[in-house]
Amino acid sequence: MDGPLKNLLVVDLTRVLVGPYCTMILSDLGARVIKVEAPEIGDDSRKFGPFIKDYSAYFMSLNRGKESIALNLKNSEDKKIFDKILSKADILVENFKPGTLEKWGYGWKDVNKKYPKLIYASASGFGQTGPLKELPAYDMVVQGMGGLMSVTGQPNSEPTRVGTSIGDITAGLFTAIGINAALYDRQKTGKGMFIDVSMLDCQIAILENAIARYLAKNEIPKPMGSRHPSIAPFEAFKTKDSYIIIAAGNDRLFEKLCELLAMPEISKDPKFSDNSSRAKNMDELKIILEKKLASRSTSEWVKDMEKEKIPCGPIFNIKEAVENPQVDARNMIVKAFHKEIGDFKLAGNPIKMSTYKDEKTRGDIPDLDEHREKILKEFT
Structure with a gap:
C-alpha cells in the first residue's frame, strides 16, 4: 500500500486482535509489516472461526498485506535472524504478557541499547505498571473491569458485552496513535521511545459521559438501553414495522421533529421545551413520539426526516450495514x-x-x- 508510512518497517510480534489490528492500520497507511510468528503454531487466531477451506476468516480479516516468518525467540539461530530484522526496523509492536520478552532478551531496555532509534510499542491487558500488570486479559475482562458492561444493555438486564471486541480494538487504535506520535517525536530527537498501552486504560478513556457523570456528580450510571443519559430524544423508537434511531441533539432539531410529526405544540410544552426538561420527562415523551411513529414504517420516516436534516437512521443488521450504498461509496469493503x-x-x-x-x-x-526465503535473503 502507498501511504504516509511508506518505507517504514514494522516488526509485528503480536497475535489475535489488539496487536494485529494496530499493525493492520500501519500497513494500510503504507508501512511494511513483517509478522513474526511462533513456529508450527503461528498466530493463535489462525485457529479461530469462521473458516473458508480450513483458513481462518478471522485471521485473514486482520493480517492483509503482511509478510510472515516463523521464528522461535528462545532459539539462538532464530534470534540472530530476528536481530538482523530488528536492526533495520523502525517500529516493534508486541502484545505479550509483561515480562515475557525480557526473559528472551528483547525487553525495552535491552532493545533500546542496541537500536536507539527503534520505537517499541507494547499493548497488554493492564500495562507495564500497577498491581495487575502480570495478569493476562481478554477483551471481555477489560469490558467488565473498565465499567463498560455496567452501562451496556437494558435496565435490569444481565451483564451485556458490547457486540464487538472494543477492548482490543480501542487498545489497537490508541497504540497506532502513540506510534505515529512517536514517529513525529523521532524526527525532532533522533531517538525512539517506549509506548505502553493498557487495554483497561483504554476502556476508562472512552467512558465519556459515564465517567463525567460520576466524577462531577458522584452518580453511578446504569444501563439505559439505547437511550442517551443527558440528551433527548436520542434513542431507538418503535415504528409501524421496526425501529428508528432519532438523535435530536438540540432544541431546534426537536422543533423540526415536532413540526414534521405534525405536533408542533409538543416543543412548546414546558416539560419538553428544552433539553434538560426533555431528559427529565423522557419516558412520557417517548410514549407520545412512539404513538405518532407507529403510523408509518421506518423507511418512510427516515426518508422524510433526512429531507429535513434531522439526524436519524434505521437499525441495520450486518448484511444491511455492509451493503449500504454509503458504505460502498466510501470504499469500506475492500x-x-x-x-x-x-x-x-x-x-x-x-x-x-x-x-x-x-x-x-x-x-x-x-x-x-x-x-x-524472501526475508532471509534480504536480512541475512
Missing part, C-alpha cells in the same frame, strides 16, 4: 487475496487521505512462514 481461497472481502480503512489513493484491493494474506 478485497485481499489468498492463494488458496482467491479474493477475500474485508473491512476497509476509514482514514481517507487526499494525497494517497484509497485502493479497492489490499495486500495478500500470508500463510504461516510464507515469506521466509
Whole structure:
C-alpha cells in the first residue's frame, strides 16, 4: 500500500486482535509489516472461526498485506535472524504478557541499547505498571473491569458485552496513535521511545459521559438501553414495522421533529421545551413520539426526516450495514487475496487521505512462514 508510512518497517510480534489490528492500520497507511510468528503454531487466531477451506476468516480479516516468518525467540539461530530484522526496523509492536520478552532478551531496555532509534510499542491487558500488570486479559475482562458492561444493555438486564471486541480494538487504535506520535517525536530527537498501552486504560478513556457523570456528580450510571443519559430524544423508537434511531441533539432539531410529526405544540410544552426538561420527562415523551411513529414504517420516516436534516437512521443488521450504498461509496469493503481461497472481502480503512489513493484491493494474506526465503535473503 502507498501511504504516509511508506518505507517504514514494522516488526509485528503480536497475535489475535489488539496487536494485529494496530499493525493492520500501519500497513494500510503504507508501512511494511513483517509478522513474526511462533513456529508450527503461528498466530493463535489462525485457529479461530469462521473458516473458508480450513483458513481462518478471522485471521485473514486482520493480517492483509503482511509478510510472515516463523521464528522461535528462545532459539539462538532464530534470534540472530530476528536481530538482523530488528536492526533495520523502525517500529516493534508486541502484545505479550509483561515480562515475557525480557526473559528472551528483547525487553525495552535491552532493545533500546542496541537500536536507539527503534520505537517499541507494547499493548497488554493492564500495562507495564500497577498491581495487575502480570495478569493476562481478554477483551471481555477489560469490558467488565473498565465499567463498560455496567452501562451496556437494558435496565435490569444481565451483564451485556458490547457486540464487538472494543477492548482490543480501542487498545489497537490508541497504540497506532502513540506510534505515529512517536514517529513525529523521532524526527525532532533522533531517538525512539517506549509506548505502553493498557487495554483497561483504554476502556476508562472512552467512558465519556459515564465517567463525567460520576466524577462531577458522584452518580453511578446504569444501563439505559439505547437511550442517551443527558440528551433527548436520542434513542431507538418503535415504528409501524421496526425501529428508528432519532438523535435530536438540540432544541431546534426537536422543533423540526415536532413540526414534521405534525405536533408542533409538543416543543412548546414546558416539560419538553428544552433539553434538560426533555431528559427529565423522557419516558412520557417517548410514549407520545412512539404513538405518532407507529403510523408509518421506518423507511418512510427516515426518508422524510433526512429531507429535513434531522439526524436519524434505521437499525441495520450486518448484511444491511455492509451493503449500504454509503458504505460502498466510501470504499469500506475492500478485497485481499489468498492463494488458496482467491479474493477475500474485508473491512476497509476509514482514514481517507487526499494525497494517497484509497485502493479497492489490499495486500495478500500470508500463510504461516510464507515469506521466509524472501526475508532471509534480504536480512541475512
